[in-house]
Amino acid sequence: MSTGPGPGRPDRADESPDDQPSDPAAPAQDDAARGEAAPDAAPSGHAMWGNTTSGTAENVGYVPTNAGAQQPPAPRKGTSQGESELVREALKDAKVSHETAVNALKVMAGRREKEWPRPGHCRIITIANQKGGVGKTTSSVNLAASLAMHGAQVLVVDLDPQGNASTALGVEHHAEIPSIYDVLIEDVAMEDIVVPAPEIPNLFCAPATLNLAGAEIELVSKVARESRLRRALDAYETDKFDYVLIDCPPSLGLLTVNAFVGGDELLIPIQCEYYALEGLGQLIRTVDLVKAHLNPKLSVSTILLTMYDARTRLAAQVAEDVRTHFGDVVLNTVIPRSVRVSEAPSYGQSVMTYDPGSSGALAYSEAASEMAHRGAAK
Ligand SMILES: Nc1ncnc2c1ncn2[C@@H]1O[C@H](COP(=O)(O)OP(=O)(O)O)[C@@H](O)[C@H]1O
Numbered sequence: 583m584s585t586g587p588g589p590g591r592p593d594r595a596d597e598s599p600d601d602q603p604s605d606p607a608a609p610a611q612d613d614a615a616r617g618e619a620a621p622d623a624a625p626s627g628h629a630m631w632g633n634t635t636s637g638t639a640e641n642v643g644y645v646p647t648n649a650g651a652q653q654p655p656a657p658r659k660g661t662s663q664g665e666s667e668l669v670r671e672a673l674k675d676a677k678v679s680h681e682t683a684v685n686a687l688k689v690m691a692g693r694r695e696k697e698w699p700r701p702g703h704c705r706i707i708t709i710a711n712q713k714g715g716v717g718k719t720t721s722s723v724n725l726a727a728s729l730a731m732h733g734a735q736v737l738v739v740d741l742d743p744q745g746n747a748s749t750a751l752g753v754e755h756h757a758e759i760p761s762i763y764d765v766l767i768e769d770v771a772m773e774d775i776v777v778p779a780p781e782i783p784n785l786f787c788a789p790a791t792l793n794l795a796g797a798e799i800e801l802v803s804k805v806a807r808e809s810r811l812r813r814a815l816d817a818y819e820t821d822k823f824d825y826v827l828i829d830c831p832p833s834l835g836l837l838t839v840n841a842f843v844g845g846d847e848l849l850i851p852i853q854c855e856y857y858a859l860e861g862l863g864q865l866i867r868t869v870d871l872v873k874a875h876l877n878p879k880l881s882v883s884t885i886l887l888t889m890y891d892a893r894t895r896l897a898a899q900v901a902e903d904v905r906t907h908f909g910d911v912v913l914n915t916v917i918p919r920s921v922r923v924s925e926a927p928s929y930g931q932s933v934m935t936y937d938p939g940s941s942g943a944l945a946y947s948e949a950a951s952e953m954a955h956r957g958a959a960k
């Protein structure tokens with residue numbers, strides 16, 4: 583399947599008028615976000631910066647530390663961040679277009695904070711919910727992109743045969759590409775399949791191909807069938823990353839169980855819709871079973887409310903129910919429904935680069951910031 587950019591961007595006319603969260607728990611909107619509502623704003627977020635002189639790569643302080651590298655990062659050492667010379671250097675060699683990088687940097691400049699705290703060790707976060715279409719892949723990709731854009735080294739493991747996360751990261755995943763299937767079934771090493779995401783420095787992807795659809799059955803007869811991803815990740819020395827995000831398929835089969843065993847934390851995206859809570863009991867019971875028998879470290883660390891439609895009472899009700907039930911693990915940030923978020927994958931991009939000033943991009947950035955700060959506080 584082609585993962586290249588799609589056809590020309592559609593007009594902004596189809597941007598939903600409510601494409602900004604109005605929920606008090608939703609991220610505070612700065613001028614950048616308000617700029618999104620301007621009907622003639624450029625899709626890439628130029629317009630909102632038209633009258634500002636700040637926001638060049640040099641004064642933002644964001645350093646794509648691994649810009650353009652073909653290889654995943656070397657084991658971590660202290661990195662110095664913020665030197666403008668370094669920024670210039672990094673951007674010179676970066677595989678991202680200058681425009682893409684500068685647009686993203688401008689939005690971050692408006693957000694004042696440039697670098698987020700990096701965890702002391704690699705956080706392996708499994709993103710799961712057996713319901714389809716709740717925002718697992720969208721959240722994996724955009725949280726990963728946000729974290730990488732704030733200086734973290736991030737790996738996305740695509741564990742869904744559909745390969746949507748690979749597509750959204752602009753990574754090829756046709757049948758001949760070495761993929762996570764080969765790791766799980768053929769004992770291929772992670773380092774032989776991990777590739778850099780072309781749009782964003784510091785971001786890497788272990789792609790999934792359609793072969794993975796067969797893995798659910800093929801795993802049944804394998805030794806240590808539930809722990810194959812964990813073993814592969816252990817052998818890969820994941821500590822060279824700050825975050826590994828595992829995007830799960832919409833089921834509780836062996837692939838998802840591998841992600842539960844391979845991860846330390848679980849992030850559950852919950853769509854703010856009527857049936858959202860249905861099935862969560864089953865998900866939590868499965869997590870408890872894995873915890874009891876296969877991975878005592880596993881915990882539900884984060885719940886993210888997605889596709890919030892501020893026009894509906896129902897969305898607010900669902901959000902309230904989830905907060906009542908799950909308490910502190912629910913991120914304060916709520917991801918609004920946003921046309922830009924759903925368009926981005928067809929251009930092989932996260933919304934963070936496709937339209938960095940959109941409400942969806944700002945919300946994902948806010949959510950990722952919460953995750954980074956909460957993790958650092960622990
Ligand atoms: N915040 C959002 N606003 C609008 N559309 C969204 C949003 N989040 C996800 N989508 C769209 O909803 C669909 C399902 O999302 P996806 O992340 O693929 O779910 P999952 O991985 O759980 O199946 C996709 O078409 C995606 O583009």
Ligand SMILES: [Mg+2]
Pocket residue numbers: 718719720742746830831
């Ligand atoms: Mg998905």
